[in-house]
Amino acid sequence: xxxxxxxxxxxxxxxxxxxxxxxxxxxxxxxxxxxxxxxxxxxxxxxxxxxxxxxxxxxxxxxxxxxxxxxxxxxxxxxxxxxxx
Amino acid sequence: xxxxxxxxxxxxxxxxxxxxxxxxxxxxxxxxxxxxxxxxxxxxxxxxxxxxxxxxxxxxxxxxxxxxxxxxxxxxxxxxxxxxxxxxxxxxxxxxxxxxxxxxxxxxxxxxxxxxxxxxxxxxxxxxxxxxxxxxxxxxxxxxxxxxxxxxxxxxxxxxxxxxxxxxxxxxxxxxxxxxxxxx
Numbered sequence: 001x002x003x004x005x006x007x008x009x010x011x012x013x014x015x016x017x018x019x020x021x022x023x024x025x026x027x028x029x030x031x032x033x034x035x036x037x038x039x040x041x042x043x044x045x046x047x048x049x050x051x052x053x054x055x056x057x058x059x060x061x062x063x064x065x066x067x068x069x070x071x072x073x074x075x076x077x078x079x080x081x082x083x084x085x
Numbered sequence: 086x087x088x089x090x091x092x093x094x095x096x097x098x099x100x101x102x103x104x105x106x107x108x109x110x111x112x113x114x115x116x117x118x119x120x121x122x123x124x125x126x127x128x129x130x131x132x133x134x135x136x137x138x139x140x141x142x143x144x145x146x147x148x149x150x151x152x153x154x155x156x157x158x159x160x161x162x163x164x165x166x167x168x169x170x171x172x173x174x175x176x177x178x179x180x181x182x183x184x185x186x187x188x189x190x191x192x193x194x195x196x197x198x199x200x201x202x203x204x205x206x207x208x209x210x211x212x213x214x215x216x217x218x219x220x221x222x223x224x225x226x227x228x229x230x231x232x233x234x235x236x237x238x239x240x241x242x243x244x245x246x247x248x249x250x251x252x253x254x255x256x257x258x259x260x261x262x263x264x265x266x267x268x269x
Contacts (some may be wrong), residue, residue, distance in 0.1 A: 012251065019215050054198055068099060
C-alpha cells in the first residue's frame, strides 16, 4: 500500500487515537485523504463522535430522595463510629 | 469541629457523588460502598486537607481514585483480545466488509442525542458489550484524565487500550445503527 494511503481499519483506529493524543503530521494527512475518498469512514467518524457525546451524557441517579437521605444517615453513623474509635 | 464539617459535606454532596459513582459503575450497591469509603477516607485525611481546593472537588478526587481502584481490582486478569472481532467488520486488506460499511445516519446530531429512544438504544448497545470494553469506554470520561494516564493506572499498555476502545466503538456503532434503523 502507498505511504499516504490508509486502510479503513487503520483509519478508524487513528480516529480513536485522536480522541486522546495528538496525531503526527503524517497521520493527519493520511486521515484527511482517506476521509475524502471514503464515505463509510467519514460516516464512521461523525457517528463515533456522536456516540462519545451520548455516553458522556448517559446515566441518571436511580435514587429517590428518601433513599439519598437513608444513605446520608448510614454514612453519618459510620463516621460517628469512626470518630468514637 | 471537623466532625461537624464532614457531616455537613455528607449532607451537601452525597447525592452528587452517588450519581457519579453510579454512572461510572452501573451498580447501586457498588456506588453506595464507594461513597461510604470516600467519606471514611475523607475523615482520615481531613487533617491534610488544606482547603486549597473546594471540598466538593476534593471529595470527587477521592471518589475517582476509589472508582479506579475498583476497576483495577476487577480487571486484574489479563485482557484477552478476540481477534475474530475485526474479521466481523473488515476484510483482510482492511476494507469494510460488505454490509458493515457505516451508513449515513442523516438525523442532526443534537436531535439524536435528545431523543430518549435513541438514548435507550445506545444504553442497550453499551450493556451488550463485554464488561471490560464497557469499563474502558466509561473510564475515558472519568475526571479530566487523559486516556493514556488511565491505562497506566490500569496497567494496560497504551496500544492495548486503543485496541479495546476501538473494538468497543466498532461494536457499539454497529449495534446502534442496526437497532435504530430497523425500528425506525
